[in-house]
Amino acid sequence: MDEEYDVIFLGTGLKECILSGMMSVTGKKVLHMDRNKYYGAESASLTPLNEVYEKFSKGYGPPESMGKPKDWNVDLIPKFLMANGKLVKLLVGTGVTRYLEFKSVEGSYVYKKGGKIFKVPADEKEALATSLMGLFEKRRFRKFLMFVQEFDEANPKTHNGVNSSVTTSKDLYDKFGLDNNTTDFIGHSIALYLNDNYLTQPCGDFMSRIKLYSESLQRYGKSPYLYPLYGLGELPQGFARLSAIYGGTYMLARPDAEIVYGDDGRVFGVKAEGEVAKCKMVICDPSYAKDKCEKIGQVVRAICILNHPIQDTNKAQSGQIIIPQNQVNRKDDIYVCYVCDAHCVSSKGFFLAIVSTTVETDNPEQELLPGLQLLGQIEEKFVEVSDLYRPIDNGVSSQVFVTESYDATTHFETTCNDVVRIFEQATGQPFDCSKVKTQPEDD
Amino acid sequence: MSGLQRPPPGGGSGRPGGGAQQMKLVLLGDQGVGKSSLALRFVRGDFREDQEATIGAAFLTQTVNVQGKNIKFDIWDTAGQERYHSLAPMYYRGAQAAIVVYDITSTHSFEQAHSWVKELQKETGPDVIIALAGNKVDMAAETRAVMKEEAEKYAMEHGLFHLETSAKTGYNVQNLFQTLAQEIIRNDYVVTQTRHRIVTTADLLGEQSYPRRRTCCS
Numbered sequence: 001m002d003e004e005y006d007v008i009f010l011g012t013g014l015k016e017c018i019l020s021g022m023m024s025v026t027g028k029k030v031l032h033m034d035r036n037k038y039y040g041a042e043s044a045s046l047t048p049l050n051e052v053y054e055k056f057s058k059g060y061g062p063p064e065s066m067g068k069p070k071d072w073n074v075d076l077i078p079k080f081l082m083a084n085g086k087l088v089k090l091l092v093g094t095g096v097t098r099y100l101e102f103k104s105v106e107g108s109y110v111y112k113k114g115g116k117i118f119k120v121p122a123d124e125k126e127a128l129a130t131s132l133m134g135l136f137e138k139r140r141f142r143k144f145l146m147f148v149q150e151f152d153e154a155n156p157k158t159h160n161g162v163n164s165s166v167t168t169s170k171d172l173y174d175k176f177g178l179d180n181n182t183t184d185f186i187g188h189s190i191a192l193y194l195n196d197n198y199l200t201q202p203c204g205d206f207m208s209r210i211k212l213y214s215e216s217l218q219r220y221g222k223s224p225y226l227y228p229l230y231g232l233g234e235l236p237q238g239f240a241r242l243s244a245i246y247g248g249t250y251m252l253a254r255p256d257a258e259i260v261y262g263d264d265g266r267v268f269g270v271k272a273e274g275e276v277a278k279c280k281m282v283i284c285d286p287s288y289a290k291d292k293c294e295k296i297g298q299v300v301r302a303i304c305i306l307n308h309p310i311q312d313t314n315k316a317q318s319g320q321i322i323i324p325q326n327q328v329n330r331k332d333d334i335y336v337c338y339v340c341d342a343h344c345v346s347s348k349g350f351f352l353a354i355v356s357t358t359v360e361t362d363n364p365e366q367e368l369l370p371g372l373q374l375l376g377q378i379e380e381k382f383v384e385v386s387d388l389y390r391p392i393d394n395g396v397s398s399q400v401f402v403t404e405s406y407d408a409t410t411h412f413e414t415t416c417n418d419v420v421r422i423f424e425q426a427t428g429q430p431f432d433c434s435k436v437k438t439q440p441e442d443d
Numbered sequence: 444m445s446g447l448q449r450p451p452p453g454g455g456s457g458r459p460g461g462g463a464q465q466m467k468l469v470l471l472g473d474q475g476v477g478k479s480s481l482a483l484r485f486v487r488g489d490f491r492e493d494q495e496a497t498i499g500a501a502f503l504t505q506t507v508n509v510q511g512k513n514i515k516f517d518i519w520d521t522a523g524q525e526r527y528h529s530l531a532p533m534y535y536r537g538a539q540a541a542i543v544v545y546d547i548t549s550t551h552s553f554e555q556a557h558s559w560v561k562e563l564q565k566e567t568g569p570d571v572i573i574a575l576a577g578n579k580v581d582m583a584a585e586t587r588a589v590m591k592e593e594a595e596k597y598a599m600e601h602g603l604f605h606l607e608t609s610a611k612t613g614y615n616v617q618n619l620f621q622t623l624a625q626e627i628i629r630n631d632y633v634v635t636q637t638r639h640r641i642v643t644t645a646d647l648l649g650e651q652s653y654p655r656r657r658t659c660c661s
Contacts, residue, residue: 244522
């Protein structure tokens with residue numbers, strides 16, 4: 001402990017572990033602490049199952065019918081990896097893939113008024129086959145998809161009057177004459193926007209999101225998403241191992257870890273178990289620096305244990321269902337993510353589904369109802385409302401850099417953006433994934 | 444679909460007619476007992492007196508041939524995470540064999556080996572094959588502190604096999620891994636231990652090699 005470190009990390013969530021891995025690979029001396037005895041913080045997968053009952057203060061444990069508690073790895077936040085997304089690039093670039101195994105998520109569905117769910121059509125062929133919309137709308141939808149896929153910033157011939165930094169997403173929809181239901185599906189289940197704010201923004205980001213979805217889909221076919229065996233908690237563990245391999249020191253179960261500041265307001269070190277470890281900077285999640293954060297909203301999540309697949313999904317072992325805001329008269333989408341024992345997260349025959357959304361009312365659990373109703377019979381339900389925090393400053397003056405809480409999105413793209421932000425602010429250098437490329441070890 | 448799959452890393456290539464059977468081997472034991480040195484001696488055949496606390500190379504592979512069959516060891520080193528007992532569950536996951544290392548000149552490291560064995564059996568279940576290696580036997584004449592008989596007795600009682608080794612001279616190092624491999628072949632171990640590995644695995648590493656769907660059909 002009585003050493004001096006370049007960076008001390010507090011919290012072993014995915015963001016902190018990615019950054020810790022990258023800092024260690026680039027030669028920084030790293031100490032990484034967590035108040036919990038397990039890896040992953042907010043992004044942990046809890047095991048055994050009893051831990052979940054305990055965390056949610058159920059007052060009783062899992063029934064015997066749920067099998068061996070050790071077979072369970074229960075995610076606290078629901079997210080999938082986009083097969084062609086930033087996190088996958090980071091995993092491949094750093095070699096962390098070798099510690100993990102992934103399965104392709106089987107289905108991607110969207111909810112339509114009236115309570116039915118449909119497979120998300122994401123290429124021209126599926127656009128023509130879908131029963132989500134009428135015949136003529138399908139053709140317009142297909143033309144729209146083809147335009148976006150062929151749009152190339154560098155090639156004006158593909159622009160057809162669209163300027164990606166001027167034309168709004170709404171104007172782009174109007175250009176193809178798409179109706180409100182269709183735009184709802186595109187914006188929320190393909191471009192994966194949480195709400196409708198994107199409509200008035202330039203369409204560049206919108207188009208690149210659609211491309212990311214379809215490129216990810218083309219990788220494995222069934223859906224654009226991947227999921228790691230044994231749960232999302234494997235991801236922080238993998239990056240923590242990378243950090244350790246490059247000299248990072250890990251200490252778990254330090255419940256009293258706290259940041260110590262100098263008189264000038266700059267970080268001095270971290271105190272735990274009566275000792276202070278000095279450091280030049282701290283990178284932490286919001287729970288370790290609440291005074292440097294503001295609350296920006298809340299997310300409600302219900303973790304549900306089922307003993308059957310979800311209806312109308314062709315018994316898919318895993319999937320995502322998006323309930324676009326307008327379909328249920330809300331401002332924010334509701335998400336359902338589910339996986340099962342095939343992903344080594346539950347005992348045989350059980351499914352884990354998480355229903356989540358951004359809180360809009362005083363009765364958050366009630367807001368999840370359209371999602372919960374899709375699940376059929378629920379064996380057990382764990383509901384939590386989490387505050388979302390973001391840092392109030394960029395951390396440069398105190399050298400305490402705080403990550404944002406995990407938002408309601410169901411993939412890791414915004415997670416990676418936050419990682420890039422912190423990396424650039426902390427190091428003063430542009431983020432270059434190729435720089436953290438590790439040497440293949442003895443393979 | 445077939446183009447999207449590769450043999451999973453933990454043993455799927457062990458089908459009849461395939462190449463080497465792959466198996467995960469984890470190293471355990473206190474800091475400084477010579478875990479990395481043993482692995483490096485086995486894989487690279489060399490030894491460095493000033494071997495730093497593990498940095499940079501904590502994932503080694505080496506293939507051994509036993510009775511005409513190839514066993515490819517994926518050797519996981521602790522990467523220093525044993526120091527504050529912060530080894531992640533991932534470390535033990537799917538391990539089929541383990542070497543628990545102690546230093547014959549340190550009784551403390553031998554006592555600690557007992558708790559590593561316990562930890563290992565708790566995390567992996569009873570089926571993992573465990574070797575107990577008393578390292579630094581080249582220093583036996585001057586500073587031995589753990590008697591060979593004592594270690595053998597402990598090993599016998601706990602179903603482990605025991606060897607004294609020296610990463611420095613190479614003594615018994617090949618023997619250690621060779622014996623583990625034999626044990627695996629004898630128990631047809633790889634086949635029975637791969638239940639988690641048979642699932643379809645999306646291959647992130649082969650990212651450029653997949654045939655892409657045509658984006659336009661007109």
